[in-house]
Amino acid sequence: MFDRCAFAVALFALTATVAAQRTWIVDSAGGAGVDFTDLPPAFAAVADGDRVIVRSGAYAPATLTRAIQLVGIAPANIASRGGQQALVVRGIPAGKVCSIEGFSVGVSVVLGAQLQIDNCAGAVVLQRVDVTSNGRG
Numbered sequence: 001m002f003d004r005c006a007f008a009v010a011l012f013a014l015t016a017t018v019a020a021q022r023t024w025i026v027d028s029a030g031g032a033g034v035d036f037t038d039l040p041p042a043f044a045a046v047a048d049g050d051r052v053i054v055r056s057g058a059y060a061p062a063t064l065t066r067a068i069q070l071v072g073i074a075p076a077n078i079a080s081r082g083g084q085q086a087l088v089v090r091g092i093p094a095g096k097v098c099s100i101e102g103f104s105v106g107v108s109v110v111l112g113a114q115l116q117i118d119n120c121a122g123a124v125v126l127q128r129v130d131v132t133s134n135g136r137g
Helices: 002-019 039-045
Strands: 023-026 051-054 057-059 062-064 069-072 076-078 087-090 097-108 115-118 123-133
Touching (some): 039 051, 087 097
Parallel strands (some): 051 069, 057 076, 069 097, 087 115
16 A cells, blocks of 8 residues: 555656646747747746747747746847836746746847846856847837
């Protein structure tokens, strides 16, 4: 009886871990196999440990508060709109890692650099993140 209980607990723990590590697809053009067409709803749905693949396109400003792997397929662009920072990474907890790779983030004449990292006790790793001037505010 003990072995069955231990197996059930181990199976549940493994299933919970696997379920928390999902890959999501974001594509501004939509289509088959796409989970979201913009970043804000994707960031609202993800969980720590998930991977978000962002296909080529232009995306709305968004705030990321989870420790995920965010991978842009060039050119994946996030631009400021209406005075908002293009991409804000906020509150990544200690012991967690948020990885951002393969994005172009605009520089606004009014707001300056559009990537903001705030109040993160955990690590934020940037790879191939290009900050370019788009001349917009």
